[in-house]
Amino acid sequence: MAKLILTHEVTGLGAPGDVVEVKDGYARNYLVPRSLATPWTKGAEKEITAIRKARKAREIESLEGAQAVRDSLQSKPVVVTAKAGESGRLFGAITTAEIADAVKANGAQTVDKRKIEIGQPIKATGEYKVQVRLHAEVSATVTVKVVAA
Incomplete structure (x- = not known):
């Protein structure tokens, strides 16, 4: 299983900024090449907070x-x-x-x-x-x- 950070919304998987675990092939062949996700690292917490902040600004609040x-x-x-x-x-x-x-x-x-x-x-x-x-x-x-x- 591969641990990824979603950078774009993927239907059925999650929204930008979510940390998800998917099968290795799905990550390697679909999500990462299409720039829908990046590999999870310990230093990526800043990236996650920036993505969530941008998503919150775009979303309808209530x-x-x-x-x-x-x-x-x-x-x-x-x-x-x-x-x-x-x-x-x-x-x-x-x-x-x-x-x-x-x-x-x-x-x-x-x-x-x-x-x-x-x-x-x-x-x-x-x-x-x-x-x-x-x-x-x-x-x-x-x-x-x-x-x-």
Whole structure:
């Protein structure tokens, strides 16, 4: 088993700053090469506190605040414009950064692109549902309308 410090959020494993133990192969072949985690050392305590402090500044503090943001996000669809062919197929795919920018342009609170989870790649015009993790216990289902530019 390898002991690691997560530097990014990994679904099902933990949040940045968490110390986790995973199997050696998972650490060596997935987490460390993708810079999602760093090996744990005794001197890494300062790094852990810095990561936790940055995460706390980005998070929505209270559960009630997260629920209010969830209600505002779910109340109206987010419109994303993209170049598309005649059949409605996009040139490329919609990214989480584009969805985060559209949410911000829609007048809602700024959402971190790393908190947006897209089930299937969005490669055509239409309506899609995406999950946005706002708090440890609160997530919102946002309707994303993709229209041709």
